[in-house]
Amino acid sequence: MQLLWQILINGVLLGGLYALMALGLVLVWGVLNIVNLAHGALIMLGAYACYYLFTVFGLDPFGALPVAMAVLFCLGYLIQRYVLNLVIRAPMFNTLLITFGLEVVITFLAQMIFSADFRTVNPSYAGANFLWLGATVPLVRLLAFGVALGLTFALWLFLDHTAIGRAIRATAQNLTAARLYGVNPRQLYALTFGIGAALAGAAGTLYGVVSQINPYIGSGLTGKSFAIAIIGGLDKSIYVLVGGLFLGIVEALTALYIGPTYTDVISFGILVLVLIVRPTGLLGRTA
Amino acid sequence: MKLASTLALSVVVVGVLATVPWWGSAVLVQFGINALILATLAQSWNIIGGYTGYPSFGNSVFYGLGGYGVAVGMVQFQLPFATGLALGVFLAVLFAFLLGLPVLRLRGHYFAIATLGLAEVMTAIVSNLEIAGRNIGLILPLVKGDTLFFELSLALLVITTLTVAWISRSRFGFGLIAIRENEEAAAVMGVNTTLYKILAFALCSIFAAIAGGIHAYWITYLDPTSAFDITLNIKMIIMAVFGGPGTIFGPVLGAFVLSAISEVLATKVTSLASIFFGLVIVAAIVFMPRGFTDLIRRFRQQGWRYFQANIEANRV
Amino acid sequence: MDAILEVCHVTKRFHGLVAIDKVTFTLEPNKILGLIGPNGAGKTTLVSLISGTLEPTDGSILFEGAPIHQLPAYRRGLLGIARTFQVMRPFPGLTVLDNVAVGALFGTANSSHGLSEAQEEAHRWLKFVGLDHRAAQRADALGGPDRKRLELAKALAMRPKLLLLDEVMAGLNHVEIEEVISVIKKVRDQGISILVIEHVMKAIQSLSDRLVVLHHGEKIAEGEPEDVLSNDEVITAYLGRKRL
Numbered sequence: 001m002q003l004l005w006q007i008l009i010n011g012v013l014l015g016g017l018y019a020l021m022a023l024g025l026v027l028v029w030g031v032l033n034i035v036n037l038a039h040g041a042l043i044m045l046g047a048y049a050c051y052y053l054f055t056v057f058g059l060d061p062f063g064a065l066p067v068a069m070a071v072l073f074c075l076g077y078l079i080q081r082y083v084l085n086l087v088i089r090a091p092m093f094n095t096l097l098i099t100f101g102l103e104v105v106i107t108f109l110a111q112m113i114f115s116a117d118f119r120t121v122n123p124s125y126a127g128a129n130f131l132w133l134g135a136t137v138p139l140v141r142l143l144a145f146g147v148a149l150g151l152t153f154a155l156w157l158f159l160d161h162t163a164i165g166r167a168i169r170a171t172a173q174n175l176t177a178a179r180l181y182g183v184n185p186r187q188l189y190a191l192t193f194g195i196g197a198a199l200a201g202a203a204g205t206l207y208g209v210v211s212q213i214n215p216y217i218g219s220g221l222t223g224k225s226f227a228i229a230i231i232g233g234l235d236k237s238i239y240v241l242v243g244g245l246f247l248g249i250v251e252a253l254t255a256l257y258i259g260p261t262y263t264d265v266i267s268f269g270i271l272v273l274v275l276i277v278r279p280t281g282l283l284g285r286t287a
Numbered sequence: 288m289k290l291a292s293t294l295a296l297s298v299v300v301v302g303v304l305a306t307v308p309w310w311g312s313a314v315l316v317q318f319g320i321n322a323l324i325l326a327t328l329a330q331s332w333n334i335i336g337g338y339t340g341y342p343s344f345g346n347s348v349f350y351g352l353g354g355y356g357v358a359v360g361m362v363q364f365q366l367p368f369a370t371g372l373a374l375g376v377f378l379a380v381l382f383a384f385l386l387g388l389p390v391l392r393l394r395g396h397y398f399a400i401a402t403l404g405l406a407e408v409m410t411a412i413v414s415n416l417e418i419a420g421r422n423i424g425l426i427l428p429l430v431k432g433d434t435l436f437f438e439l440s441l442a443l444l445v446i447t448t449l450t451v452a453w454i455s456r457s458r459f460g461f462g463l464i465a466i467r468e469n470e471e472a473a474a475v476m477g478v479n480t481t482l483y484k485i486l487a488f489a490l491c492s493i494f495a496a497i498a499g500g501i502h503a504y505w506i507t508y509l510d511p512t513s514a515f516d517i518t519l520n521i522k523m524i525i526m527a528v529f530g531g532p533g534t535i536f537g538p539v540l541g542a543f544v545l546s547a548i549s550e551v552l553a554t555k556v557t558s559l560a561s562i563f564f565g566l567v568i569v570a571a572i573v574f575m576p577r578g579f580t581d582l583i584r585r586f587r588q589q590g591w592r593y594f595q596a597n598i599e600a601n602r603v
Numbered sequence: 604m605d606a607i608l609e610v611c612h613v614t615k616r617f618h619g620l621v622a623i624d625k626v627t628f629t630l631e632p633n634k635i636l637g638l639i640g641p642n643g644a645g646k647t648t649l650v651s652l653i654s655g656t657l658e659p660t661d662g663s664i665l666f667e668g669a670p671i672h673q674l675p676a677y678r679r680g681l682l683g684i685a686r687t688f689q690v691m692r693p694f695p696g697l698t699v700l701d702n703v704a705v706g707a708l709f710g711t712a713n714s715s716h717g718l719s720e721a722q723e724e725a726h727r728w729l730k731f732v733g734l735d736h737r738a739a740q741r742a743d744a745l746g747g748p749d750r751k752r753l754e755l756a757k758a759l760a761m762r763p764k765l766l767l768l769d770e771v772m773a774g775l776n777h778v779e780i781e782e783v784i785s786v787i788k789k790v791r792d793q794g795i796s797i798l799v800i801e802h803v804m805k806a807i808q809s810l811s812d813r814l815v816v817l818h819h820g821e822k823i824a825e826g827e828p829e830d831v832l833s834n835d836e837v838i839t840a841y842l843g844r845k846r847l
Contacts (some may be wrong), residue, residue: 461721
């Protein structure tokens with residue numbers, strides 16, 4: 001019973017990070033109708049940004065987080081503005097293929113620049129943990145969970161309560177009408193993708209603290225983000241939270257009761273099941 | 288007549304290709320086998336993706352099942368190669384029917400993601416199976432000489448292309464095209480859309496499985512990551528789309544051109560090979576999203592403006 | 604003579620909204636039945652129920668005496684029911700000829716089996732509707748009236764026994780409307796039974812043998828065109844209040 005409780009705690013903490021990972025993907029998907037196969041690569045870049053800020057400048061990872069987000073935001077903005085904006089009215093299939101191309105390019109460049117070695121970000125408090133109701137809670141994971149929740153909430157606030165956020169949502173629903181209100185689609189799209197990339201960067205930073213990184217983690221993380229997005233549902237950021245927590249807990253339970261090598265079977269199996277049985281996600285309406 | 292000259296040209300090309308193992312270098316033959324197998328995969332994808340309009344990101348499952356059919360059959364049960372192939376094909380077609388039924392009800396990108404998910408699931412499942420050698424994989428019996436594999440791959444590509452040619456002029460094929468163009472209208476006009484979609488899926492599974500089986504036997508080694516290689520999906524789609532989806536020769540053209548350029552760059556500028564692939568994809572989607580065959584047709588009329596026109600049509 | 608189409612107490616509910624409410628009527632073979640009613644009355648929904656795009660929540664639909672309301676759309680097409688769509692549904696990437704050829708290849712069981720046969724058939728039907736000169740053009744390059752001709756040709760190529768026409772005359776001028784009326788009469792003369800949804804009153808009057816009026820999903824009148832069109836309830840439904 002004790003073990004089960006520990007596993008659940010692990011699952012929830014992991015789930016928060018998962019939700020953050022998928023958040024950027026869902027934003028870009030919902031607003032721009034772009035299914036970004038390079039999403040995981042952006043997470044990977046965020047992780048490396050954190051790594052270098054930590055090892056070269058001695059910046060604490062949680063302090064490096066805003067910097068990494070800013071860097072990724074700029075990168076995302078440029079990618080959307082000068083590459084993706086050129087194909088955005090083509091059938092969505094084309095954006096799938098072009099983002100795959102970007103993924104290949106980014107991964108290759110990362111491998112050239114950063115080398116293929118595994119790395120981790122190890123702040124001084126990496127090993128610290130404390131007991132809570134009998135379960136061991138690693139400090140870094142708890143902090144990561146907190147940041148993930150915070151950013152999810154911040155995104156919701158941004159989209160619902162700021163002028164720019166509302167402009168983004170308006171554009172998602174009706175581009176023509178938004179244009180009539182003076183929205184400049186090129187900049188808005190670039191802004192949105194930039195925010196999605198920044199969120200990926202944040203997820204990457206946290207990922208680098210709790211796990212090992214190398215240039216090739218991108219595609220696996222993209223797949224996982226997809227699973228979370230579909231399982232939760234694409235309509236609201238809060239649904240992603242549910243999807244992330246759900247997957248985190250399910251994976252933790254799978255690792256315990258079936259075996260750690262089966263986590264992928266379960267995650268992607270659930271993805272396929274959800275698509276077949278309830279394509280709108282556990283919570284969502286039709287996307 | 289156009290048909291007769293195309294036919295004559297094809298026969299000549301195939302004939303010439305068939306002789307390559309006797310005068311080509313070992314490197315050329317190996318390149319040839321890889322290109323032929325990729326062309327078969329692109330052509331098989333053409334059936335479900337190009338003609339029927341259902342972009343499958345999971346054909347790698349059929350490829351992997353074909354490979355494992357051969358590997359498990361030959362290694363665990365001492366079956367001959369042909370029987371192993373039959374086993375692989377059987378598994379692939381079974382998978383196509385069982386999982387095709389629920390998944391083909393999805394449209395567009397949901398279908399794409401579902402098939403991608405299936406590909407991931409199969410990779411994960413197989414890496415847990417004892418009989419398939421788990422993560423370590425299986426080692427197949429060695430066969431000396433690439434000539435056999437070259438001719439087998441060539442024959443497979445020819446058969447696959449002939450099937451696609453038949454599809455393009457048959458009632459079945461017209462039904463598939465109707466489904467792609469407007470599925471609801473097709474249904475109302477009497478096309479049994481569910482049956483046709485599953486048949487198309489099963490058809491492409493056969494060719495992908497045989498390709499996988501040949502490849503596995505050729506490289507003598509199989510493990511889950513290489514058998515169910517997810518990036519193969521993207522490669523075959525890029526080649527089919529780049530060459531011209533929904534055409535008879537487009538995917539073959541796309542596969543050969545892309546493989547050739549990739550190979551040339553790999554030998555000249557080694558480190559650039561993988562990044563090339565990514566850059567070419569990006570450039571192709573931006574400048575020529577309708578593929579090579581469309582480019583050839585329209586370039587005559589429009590010249591360099593063709594590229595600009597494509598961007599203008601698709602940008603914000 | 605036995606009716607070719609019987610709609611019996613058909614009801615269609617969408618999540619609590621009743622779109623069609625216990626509608627009953629029959630269509631005699633080789634006759635033209637007009638289906639009219641104000642916008643939103645449920646006419647297209649009713650046609651979708653007959654053609655198989657939708658299934659009824661309640662009630663039954665019989666075609667040539669046999670129940671079809673639970674058959675998938677393609678089976679009804681094979682049995683001999685064809686329809687045109689109000690929002691037209693061509694196969695955009697195909698030529699006009701190939702669009703019609705699909706109808707000739709599928710549709711009722713005695714349709715052409717080879718592609719070249721089907722294309723010959725397609726030419727015949729294109730000539731019938733007056734569109735053969737555009738046979739080689741892409742379907743999405745056609746203008747409005749030509750698209751309607753294409754819809755009709757596609758449906759006719761299926762060699763149906765029952766043809767469901769959904770507002771084929773919308774947006775046409777007088778001359779074009781007269782042409783369509785004569786084409787529809789020619790189709791009826793070939794032995795096909797027709798159900799026509801239309802808003803153009805004069806046209807529906809001259810075409811129909813009988814009329815059915817739908818309002819808020821209910822049938823409020825049925826009978827000879829003259830009687831129905833002078834019916835008070837029908838006039839109120841269209842104009843909102845009684846004619847003074």
